[in-house]
Amino acid sequence: MKYGDRLYLQKGIRLFASVLSAAISGMEVCPVQVEADVSDGLPCFTMVGFPSTQVREAQDRVRTALKNNGISLPPKKVTVNLAPADLKKEGAGFDLPVAAAVLAAAGFLDPKLLKGVLVVGELSLNGEVRSVSGVLPRVIRARELGCRYCMIPLGNFEEAALVRDMKVVGVRNIGEVLKFVSDPETFEKERMHSEEERDGSITETGPVDFSEICGQESARRAAEIAVSGFHNILFIGPPGAGKTMLAKRIPTIMPSLTFEESLELTKIYSIAGLLSQKRPLIQVRPFRNPHHTSSSASLAGGGRIPGPGEVTLAHRGVLFLDEMPEFTRRSLEVLRQPLEDKQIQLSRASGTYVFPAGFILVAAMNPCPCGYYPDMNKCRCTPGEVSHYLHKLSQPLLERIDLCADVPPVNFSQISGKKPGESSAVIRKRVEKAREIQQKRYEKEKICFNGELSGKQIQKYCVLTEHALQVAKDAFELMALSARSYHRILKVSRTIADMEGEELIHTRHVAEALTYKAFDKKYKG
Structure with missing residues (x-):
């Protein structure tokens, strides 16, 4: 296939294509299916599926980017749906999956080649693929979903490559998307020859000590x-x-x-x-x-x-x-x-x-x-x-x-x-x-540390000697400590004992912990 050639679209034939992407919601990654449909009707580009203003603007970026790369969409009705529809879609990372789905629906790509592929990236008006945030959690999610590979901006490649058991492809522009999906072996060979050696030297200032x-x-x-x-x-x-x-x-x-x-x-x-x-x-x-x-x-x-x-x-x-x-x-x-x-x-x-x-x-x-x-x-x-x-x-x-x-x-x-x-x-x-x-x-x-002990765990692991227990009791009454403050003192005592390699908490450990708790009371008193 020559760059920009259409494969499948014929007059009167309706085509549908879908590609996987993902949305970030807090710390969660939610899979989003980007569906595109090209059919007869008044020429328009419609996006549905609860998109935000940023995502809705993708239609103009995608159409212009394709036009500036010699790809003219047919004068037909283009509908893009972002499923599930009850999830708000935010950010510019949906530009590239929208473009890929539209290209497949318009006949420039075989829709079968996009199955099991997670795509994310922002498009500029000249077709370049820009970096986006949140690529690493998306790649981790793609691995969990069993995707074949992820297509991401080249600027995010080092980040995505941290997921060692997931194939990641970095693309610079919309042309490379077409080349890789259509002929991945040739694309990877060209990329290997064109990549420059990375400078592994790290310059750091002297750390504080x-x-x-x-x-x-x-x-x-x-x-x-x-x-x-x-x-x-x-x-x-x-x-x-x-x-x-x-x-x-x-x-x-x-x-x-x-x-x-x-x-x-x-x-x-x-x-x-x-x-x-x-x-x-x-x-x-x-x-x-x-x-x-x-x-x-x-x-x-x-x-x-x-x-x-x-x-x-x-x-x-x-x-x-x-x-x-x-x-x-x-x-x-x-x-x-x-x-x-x-x-x-x-x-x-x-x-x-x-x-x-x-x-x-x-x-x-x-x-x-x-x-x-x-x-x-x-x-x-x-x-x-x-x-x-x-x-x-x-x-x-x-x-x-x-x-x-x-x-x-x-x-x-x-x-x-x-x-x-x-x-x-x-x-x-x-x-x-x-x-x-x-x-x-x-x-x-x-838990991993003494500072994370719960009340029940404190009783189990913060075992005091008889004299240390009496000291703690006297301090609780004299200093009018709350239960939370008392538990904090026991946690610190447990840590001091661990620093000395002691299994039981002794009087000296409790005494030192009490000195560190007394300063705020000294100033406020």
């Missing part, structure tokens, strides 16, 4: 405990003490991502449209640092059909809230559910969407507006100003934070000292050892 932090032994210890057990942590201290430095170095002591975790994160970032075309696989744990002016929708995930928010983009990594009291109360309260359930559930008129949100919350704050309370030699805030500032954080939110670490100002000898502190590599080895203990202990449970 814990050895750069001067002093702050207590805060460093708290950070190590938080990472070892996947606990949330709050740093409290004056300006310039090193709170942000500590937070930015926490990802450097977290264990490396497994391939399954990398693929899970890459899927999230693909849906959000945040992947690099050259290096699509996410290989480092995310560190999200939203500004304090961020809205609740940006943190939780927004839109009429919600997309991933900051709490989801921080999955498997760190969500850092600097100057936490400066965030609006509404934005902070959004964090309650994900901190408890490790996922966030958003309800809209179109349905309910569940996004993963298994992150470590790392927050930093000053104890007062000027930052120097309780040092009354420097602090110039009134008691009312201090109280108002500290009470911007609700007690239910504070109870979901496992460790509150004090970060005092460093002195001259600590800054000028030439001896560096422990490096991130040394701390990470201890973290990995503690996590191995937890993973072995919880291999029959649906």
Whole structure:
């Protein structure tokens, strides 16, 4: 067949063709059958099946792209249906499947060649196929459906190739679509000869390291405990003490991502449209640092059909809230559910969407507006100003934070000292050892870390010695702890015991956990 030749269409014959595509709905991938029909009638191009404005515009992009590539659709009635009709179709990724279905229905392609093929991509007016977001989850879904192969934009090829057991074909323009579908062997040979060698070199700046932090032994210890057990942590201290430095170095002591975790994160970032075309696989744990002016929708995930928010983009990594009291109360309260359930559930008129949100919350704050309370030699805030500032954080939110670490100002000898502190590599080895203990202990449970223990699991796995139990009881009564706060203390105690290789939780473990819980009460009291 020559390029642009029609095979089957004859006057008075009605042709039908169908091709598979997919729509992204939250984190779910819904198969969409793109059906095209060319029949006698007044010349028009009609799209049905609950398309959005973006999808409906595909008819103009497809017709113009075909015309600019020497393909003239017959002056007949063209009807395109996107099934199922009760699912809202969003985005420009339906351009290429609409074009493929119309070409097959108009006789330029054999409709049988499109069976078992998932197609996605956006068309420009000159026929080029542009990259779209959400290709990776679509390819994974195609593998689950047993498709023969996926046809995607060439710019998304590296991303889609991460699914190792699924054949993926990247196309540059509408002409390559016709060539591959009609003669795949010749097309693949031409593509192999025309591809240029990829530059595999990676240029990276030097990573930050814990050895750069001067002093702050207590805060460093708290950070190590938080990472070892996947606990949330709050740093409290004056300006310039090193709170942000500590937070930015926490990802450097977290264990490396497994391939399954990398693929899970890459899927999230693909849906959000945040992947690099050259290096699509996410290989480092995310560190999200939203500004304090961020809205609740940006943190939780927004839109009429919600997309991933900051709490989801921080999955498997760190969500850092600097100057936490400066965030609006509404934005902070959004964090309650994900901190408890490790996922966030958003309800809209179109349905309910569940996004993963298994992150470590790392927050930093000053104890007062000027930052120097309780040092009354420097602090110039009134008691009312201090109280108002500290009470911007609700007690239910504070109870979901496992460790509150004090970060005092460093002195001259600590800054000028030439001896560096422990490096991130040394701390990470201890973290990995503690996590191995937890993973072995919880291999029959649906959790991996101490920070994920439920109430029933706490009774089973957080076994205290007799004296440690008495200390915990006295603290519960003296500090007026809630049940949630008490359980958080037990989880942290379990992690400290694991870091020492102890099976039972001893008094020293509970005592250390209590010191990290007392700082928020010290400032607010």
